[in-house]
Amino acid sequence: MDINAMRQERARLAKQARGILDIAQAASRSITGEEEAEFDRLMEDADKIERTIEREEKLRGQEKRIADLNPPKDEPNGPDSGGEQERQARAWSAFLRDGRAALSQEHARALNMGSDPEGGYLVAPPQWVQQLLQAVDDEVPLRQLATVMPLTEGESLGVPTLETDLGDADWTSEVATGNQDDALRFGGRELSPNPLAKRVKISRTLLRRAAMDPEQIVRDRLSYKFAVTQEKAFMTGDGNKKPLGLFTASTQGISTSRDVVTGSATDVTADGLIDAKYTLKPQYWSRARWLWHRDAIKRIRKLKDLNGVYVWQAGLASDRPDSILDVPYVVSEWVPNTFTTGLYVGMIADFSYYWVVDALDMEVQRLVELYAEKNQVGFIGRLETDAMPVLEEAFVRIKTS
Numbered sequence: 131m132d133i134n135a136m137r138q139e140r141a142r143l144a145k146q147a148r149g150i151l152d153i154a155q156a157a158s159r160s161i162t163g164e165e166e167a168e169f170d171r172l173m174e175d176a177d178k179i180e181r182t183i184e185r186e187e188k189l190r191g192q193e194k195r196i197a198d199l200n201p202p203k204d205e206p207n208g209p210d211s212g213g214e215q216e217r218q219a220r221a222w223s224a225f226l227r228d229g230r231a232a233l234s235q236e237h238a239r240a241l242n243m244g245s246d247p248e249g250g251y252l253v254a255p256p257q258w259v260q261q262l263l264q265a266v267d268d269e270v271p272l273r274q275l276a277t278v279m280p281l282t283e284g285e286s287l288g289v290p291t292l293e294t295d296l297g298d299a300d301w302t303s304e305v306a307t308g309n310q311d312d313a314l315r316f317g318g319r320e321l322s323p324n325p326l327a328k329r330v331k332i333s334r335t336l337l338r339r340a341a342m343d344p345e346q347i348v349r350d351r352l353s354y355k356f357a358v359t360q361e362k363a364f365m366t367g368d369g370n371k372k373p374l375g376l377f378t379a380s381t382q383g384i385s386t387s388r389d390v391v392t393g394s395a396t397d398v399t400a401d402g403l404i405d406a407k408y409t410l411k412p413q414y415w416s417r418a419r420w421l422w423h424r425d426a427i428k429r430i431r432k433l434k435d436l437n438g439v440y441v442w443q444a445g446l447a448s449d450r451p452d453s454i455l456d457v458p459y460v461v462s463e464w465v466p467n468t469f470t471t472g473l474y475v476g477m478i479a480d481f482s483y484y485w486v487v488d489a490l491d492m493e494v495q496r497l498v499e500l501y502a503e504k505n506q507v508g509f510i511g512r513l514e515t516d517a518m519p520v521l522e523e524a525f526v527r528i529k530t531s
Contacts, residue, residue: 133183140179144444151440169495173431176444223343225496236320251364257286270357270366271460272376275419275481276517280488287321287487313360316379323514324371328355329497331506348494352511358464364484365464373517376421376484377466377527383519386493391531395471400433400441402528406478407455409526414480420459421477423467430454469530478527483524489514 150169154161161169281287300308330351337344360373366373374383390406393399410418422430431442435455443453451458455476466474498510519525 133186136179136183140176140183141444142404143172143176143179147176147431148440155434155438169432173428184327189333214353239244258411270361270364271462272361272421272481272484275460276364276484276486276488277482278488281323289484297518321487321516323487323516324373326356326359326513326515328352328359329508329510330355331501331504331508334505334507337507348509349419351492352509356511356513360515360517361462362464364486365462366466367517373486374519376477376479376519376525379527384522384525388522388525389527389529391476392475392528393531395531396469396474397530398429398433398469398528400435403430403433403441404435404526405457405478407457410478410480411523414471414524415457417480417482418478419458420454420457421465421479421481422459422461423465423475423508425461425467425469426465426476427459427461429469471530474527474529475524478528479525483519483521485518486515486517 147169150161150165150172198213199236204267244255279287311444330348331346332344336347363373363375365375367373368378369380369382374380376384378384378387379389388409390409391402393402393405427442431440433441435441441455443456453459455495467474493512495510495512501508
């Protein structure tokens with residue numbers, strides 16, 4: 131698959147869509163219903179190509195990670211490391227299908243990381259856990275932009291903050307020291323990973339007969355549910371035993387002082403976007419991103435600034451993504467998208483100041499007997515995480531007027 135050719139085709143469709151709007155503007159009229167339908171069709175086709183590109187890039191990345199984890203046997207350390215991983219994978223698959231009774235002595239040695247004498251669970255091989263966590267990263271766009279840190283010691287992570295800065299220096303004489311300033315004050319943020327769990331039930335018949343590896347089934351379903359739950363909390367979580375979301379006004383995260391109105395009670399305006407961008411200090415622009423729901427992007431694609439220039443620009447190369455006012459954007463299904471008076475609809479920020487803290491412990495629990503009457507096996511995945519904005523100056527939240 132030629133990704134560059136697909137990008138060029140996507141740019142061609144975007145150019146045709148732009149031409150529709152240019153013709154209407156040149157005639158000093160609004161676009162007709164037929165033109166709007168054609169515009170939407172072109173942009174929908176462009177979006178389909180973009181999703182295909184994203185899937186292909188994700189697949190190539192996954193294939194590279196798998197290749198890195200399983201080096202060819204003619205490479206240094208290949209036979210030893212690859213053989214151990216393969217033995218662990220076989221043992222784990224046997225356990226998923228038929229339980230502890232199916233494990234041979236070789237399997238038991240391969241999975242000697244931890245076990246419950248009562249027959250409850252085994253810890254997955256390291257390769258399985260790494261792939262699960264990576265799948266979560268792929269599913270959640272904000273995680274890729276945030277600062278993610280493991281918590282290896284203690285129950286929480288403390289983040290020191292500068293709450294009040296000193297005043298400006300004083301112009302004075304050679305022997306004087308200026309006025310004493312006692313304004314400097316420090317504070318702190320605390321991130322305490324909270325438990326996140328999900329249970330999946332799978333038919334024993336499916337586990338036994340499935341053409342697809344049941345390990346893959348369990349991993350995909352758990353990674354999807356973990357990704358969705360975290361993404362929702364990263365956006366709108368209230369911070370009570372869950373992450374503090376970006377669109378939750380809080381003095382502990384982003385207060386209402388960082389809100390900028392769109393310029394309309396029911397829509398986004400070009401002036402509102404310009405106000406939002408320039409509320410963010412230019413020091414943050416190099417790493418800044420817009421964050422929108424796709425419904426908002428659909429509206430923004432038709433906007434022009436006061437000079438008649440489209441605020442949305444299509445990226446033509448892999449190192450030049452789509453942008454709004456020269457700032458790239460990301461899209462999440464869980465960004466608020468109700469365009470009525472006084473509601474949040476988007477954001478521009480340097481998301482490296484959104485911190486995610488993960489506890490390292492990850493376990494998969496197998497429920498052998500609980501669903502036996504229904505010929506099912508249960509799996510419970512567990513993860514502990516917390517997240518919050520740690521510097522509100524790096525965020526500008528956008529709300530309707």
